[in-house]
Amino acid sequence: MSGYLAGVLAIFCINLIFAYGIFVTAAAGQINLGGAGFQAIGAYAAGWLAGQAGLPIAASIMTAALITALVGLLISFPALRTRGVYMVLATFAFGEVVAGFLLHTDVFGGAMGMVVPLHVDLWVLVLAATFVTLLMFFLMATRLGLAMRAINDDEDASVVMGVNVRAVQVAAFTIGGALTGLSGALYALNFGFVEAQYFNALLSIYVLLYVLIGGTQTAWGPLAGTVFFTMLPELFRVGGSARYLIFGIVIVLMMALRPEGIVTRALISRLSPRRLFATGGARGN
């Protein structure tokens, strides 16, 4: 595999895990625009643990994910006091505070960034991305996943039906924190260098867009969104600003034509084999 392709694949794997981290909360109806902040914490934690503290790679990745899970858990309580536009703003503020803090802290290299001496290979990333993807499909099939979907569709109705909305949302934030932290840890250990400027507001915006454009109804959504936005531009070799211009136009068009995302539950049920091979069913719809 060429170095170029390996680089693209590495970024794809990291973005996919990152996108699933944002997806978990979005699937439960919460929009997290502070993704870069969570990812930065994971990246810096893993980098510092593996570098300065001398922990083995696996331990530092696990610890980093645990730390961001804890951050997600803690941040969920103030964040869940807010709703709608306010939650977008609160999570956005969180991301900015984290980036500002890391930029200002000398232990982590400040504006100079931090070199991470240890390295994980591409196969670890691919394995992790595959594992996370399968885990999310499993999660969406469990009672918790069902509860998340219910809250997203109608919060009041799910309360009436006995869903513990608060617990589900806190769980979603915790899982989301762990996954975004994991993506950050893998980023740090694969690229060998982290700098606070990378984890900016635009990164949070882009990853949220992967998820919302892909679709929040099923676990296929982030996969579709990430493939669509990280692999396609590479395949067509569109570079620089033109690439982002097309990205923007696609977003506006998608919202106009298919506002629930690329993959919806309706699409999946239409494509499912049971439906296709059912007698007469395929013609019926």
Next chain:
Amino acid sequence: MSDSTDIAVARMRLRAPVIAVVVTLVMIALGIALGGKVIAHQVVSGLLLGSIYMTVAVAFTLTIGVLNFLNFTIPTLFMLTGMAAWGLLSGGYLTLAGRGAWLVALAVGVVAAVAASLLVERFTFRYLKMKHGDATEHAIPLVSSLGFLIIFENLVLIAMGSDSQRFAVPFRADLHVAGIVVGVPQLVSCAMAVAVVAALSFVLKRTKIGRALRTIAENPDTASLLGVDVGRVVPVVFILTGLLSGVAGALFTVNYGDVSPFMGDNVGTKAIAAMVLGGVGSIWGAIAGGLVVGLAETLSIQFFGGDSVAMTVWGLVLVIIVLRPKGLFGVAAIGKGKM
């Protein structure tokens, strides 16, 4: 009235402006008394920066208050004004205008921002509302506006490059008040920002279109039942948004003399911070928040160094959101609806 918003009620009590003016004067006086000229100078430049944040924050708060829509294109409208003006000047299209060319350029820039804002309205709001019912139910307008943010920024990047450009303004005069140097452009800018926001308050409170906007802010369906033509009033919000962002962009360009495709990013995020501090949906909140953020920025640079700005401002915002989610002057009902 449980759903009422500050814009809807438009309680522009006399108290609020008086408090704002008194607080400002007290802060300047305290600055001079405690910190001497250096601090006083920082306070003055903080207030100038604050007046620009304030204008942009009012644009944000207006769209959220009336339409429950966080419009992420505002920073790019701000930037479009500066870049369009620079493009016209440097391209030599305005030689006929002679010495006033820079003023014409900025005016055209503001018009460009309004036009862009109307384009955004077409694709985020009107079209979606026609197609999917109430667009505010979804995150659709938010995501669409993020799309437009990316489109506008990269269009400008492709057309004009990513470099920061010099926008020369041919006048420069300073006033000396009690030993502090105040630039005349600074004063004019502050005055213009205040005038624009005051005019907006007047429009909202006294005119027919203002009443229509307040009705929509309270409840779009009821407004429509009572004979407000929602489809014709909503573009007004976007025109006002373009106007406010454009004027702020023009003032920024005149005062700092630099334009770049990224000039809106920092101002936009600071204006969001200002809006949240003051309370989403409240115009007086946006004004107070803008001034506070401007002051916090210049003073934290003075005391803690340049890197500390983001920490100070956003830390303040996070504390406010956690302790008092409705902001300093806000009304709890805003932004509570499902996205």
